Amino acid sequence: MRMLRQRLAPAPYTAGAVHSRSSTQSWQLWKMAAIGASPCPLIGVDLTVAFTLSQQTSVAVIGASGYAGGELVRLVDGHPFMTLDVLAGHTSAGRALREIHPQLPDGDRLLTSLEDALEADVELAFLALPHGASAEPAMALLAGGAKVVDLGADFRLRDESTYAAAYGGPHPFPEELGRWPYGLPEINRAALGGADRVAVPGCYPTSAVLALIPAIAGGLIDPESLVVDSMSGASGAGRSAHSHLSYGAIDEGVKAYAVATHRHRPEMEQAIAAATGADASTVRVSFTPHLVPMQRGLLSTCSAPLTTTASADELVDALAKAYADEPFVDVVDAPPLTRWVVGSNRCLISAHVDGHAGRAIVIAALDNLLKGAAGQAMQCANLMLGFPETTGLPIAGWMP
Numbered sequence: 001m002r003m004l005r006q007r008l009a010p011a012p013y014t015a016g017a018v019h020s021r022s023s024t025q026s027w028q029l030w031k032m033a034a035i036g037a038s039p040c041p042l043i044g045v046d047l048t049v050a051f052t053l054s055q056q057t058s059v060a061v062i063g064a065s066g067y068a069g070g071e072l073v074r075l076v077d078g079h080p081f082m083t084l085d086v087l088a089g090h091t092s093a094g095r096a097l098r099e100i101h102p103q104l105p106d107g108d109r110l111l112t113s114l115e116d117a118l119e120a121d122v123e124l125a126f127l128a129l130p131h132g133a134s135a136e137p138a139m140a141l142l143a144g145g146a147k148v149v150d151l152g153a154d155f156r157l158r159d160e161s162t163y164a165a166a167y168g169g170p171h172p173f174p175e176e177l178g179r180w181p182y183g184l185p186e187i188n189r190a191a192l193g194g195a196d197r198v199a200v201p202g203c204y205p206t207s208a209v210l211a212l213i214p215a216i217a218g219g220l221i222d223p224e225s226l227v228v229d230s231m232s233g234a235s236g237a238g239r240s241a242h243s244h245l246s247y248g249a250i251d252e253g254v255k256a257y258a259v260a261t262h263r264h265r266p267e268m269e270q271a272i273a274a275a276t277g278a279d280a281s282t283v284r285v286s287f288t289p290h291l292v293p294m295q296r297g298l299l300s301t302c303s304a305p306l307t308t309t310a311s312a313d314e315l316v317d318a319l320a321k322a323y324a325d326e327p328f329v330d331v332v333d334a335p336p337l338t339r340w341v342v343g344s345n346r347c348l349i350s351a352h353v354d355g356h357a358g359r360a361i362v363i364a365a366l367d368n369l370l371k372g373a374a375g376q377a378m379q380c381a382n383l384m385l386g387f388p389e390t391t392g393l394p395i396a397g398w399m400p
Contacts, residue, residue: 057385060086060146062117062137063128067235068151070101071374072126077105079378079392081385082124088117122146124385126377131263135172138197147384148197149377155180155199156267166263183380185389186210186326187275192383200380201271203372204230204264204289207300209271210329210347211364214322215315217276221304221360226285228268229301232368233294233338255291262287297338298368303361306353315351315360323349327390328371328379336365343367343398345375370394 059076063069064087076084089111092100098107117125118140125141127134127150134152141148154171157163158178163171171177180199181191184206192198201209208228215221234250265287273280316331323329329347336348347366354361366372375393382389 055081056083057081057124058083058085058122060084060088060117060120060122060125061128062086062088062114062125063090063130063151064097064111065089065092065100066128067369068373068377069126069128070104071369072128072377073097073101073104075374075378075392076126081387081391085122086117086120086125087111088114090114118144124149124381126374126381127151128374128377132167135176139173139176142197147195147381149183149200149381149384150180150198151200151373151377153199153202153263153267155197156182156201157270159270162266162270166266182271182274183376184209184271185376185379185383186323186329187213187271189383192380193386195384198380198384200373200377202264202267203232203298203366203368204228204262204287204300205267205271206372206376207298207347207364207366208268208285208287208302209275210323211300211302211349211362212304213272213275214318215304215351215360215362216272216278217322218318219307220310220315220318222307223272223276223278223283223304225305226268226272226283227303228285228287229290230287230298231290231292231300232298233292233296235296235369250291250293252293254293256288257291259288260286262289264289294338296367296369297342298366298372299336299338300364301361302364303354303359306358306360310353310360312351312353315353315362319349319351319362327395328393335363338365338367339397339399341365341367341371341397343370344395345370345379345393346395346397347371367397 059082061069061072061076064073076082087097087109092111093113095111096107097104097109114137118137124147127138127148129152131153134150135154138148138150155176160171160174160177163177180197181195182188183198183200185192212226216223265285268285269283273283319331323331328345332348332350335350341348344367347364349362349364352361378393379389382391
């Protein structure tokens, strides 16, 4: 046992270095060995797998200063098969992690510049950059032999004209559109295993697509008249300072924004058509997002006309069958609260029938920073690298 403990003990820490094995990671492995837990409830990995996958994957988090970037740092630090070797920011380059994310341990680690990060020798890079900023770094990293998980929107859409209409200009690498597997494991798992690049879905599309596709695939609702009303906390808008996101602007109020023009609408339509086999020209989504005065969490209320006299039980049955073996999607009886999923990588879904209007109502709740961003990115990375899909990901939420 002494030899095992020495092998798993953390290497000496060098202050200011951009790479370091977190003491938390080493402690997790040592604890697994010491207690013989199988599976370990903390990280969801069988002990046998932990010793088989002893090789550490070198990881970079580029865009580490944002909210999603900070969650990625936390998840990689706690992952038993990953080592966080590069932290990168733009305006935050040269600053210590504790200045940006005081909630995270090993705060002496320094953020490097994007340019230096692209020169680093890593096996996997997470890109948590603003929309439109990840295309060029992604291609440079791929050329250098790294696998890339992009949390931005740069490679989600498959069609060049659709991208230009949604994001206001031509794509810098139009030949790459359609080459990046869509990183929603519940509908695209086979394409993610062994992939060298993945485009992680947006938070709103994740909730809407998971809520709607079982009923569409089962012929229970009409895909030509889908309505998605979503509410998200302020962290969904990012960390940059804006007057409309200040406490005085959002407290005690709810605001609809990007009405009928939000960039996630074509992504929803594309993913729904691909997952259900529906004719893309017949999938129509009316999407309205709302900003609500809370830190994190997302709730989408999705509705559509029933194509039959389907009951609520039939809707629930379609969802239950679709997600019976999914570790991060649960079908619940009551409409889910965002508080139930904050801090977890789960998506909770409930289904209901409005008999008066002849419509199905499906409600989905998730943490916009985890299942809607960093957690889903880690879920994809696990599949890309051949690790158990749940490794390093929280399933339980925080209450209260």
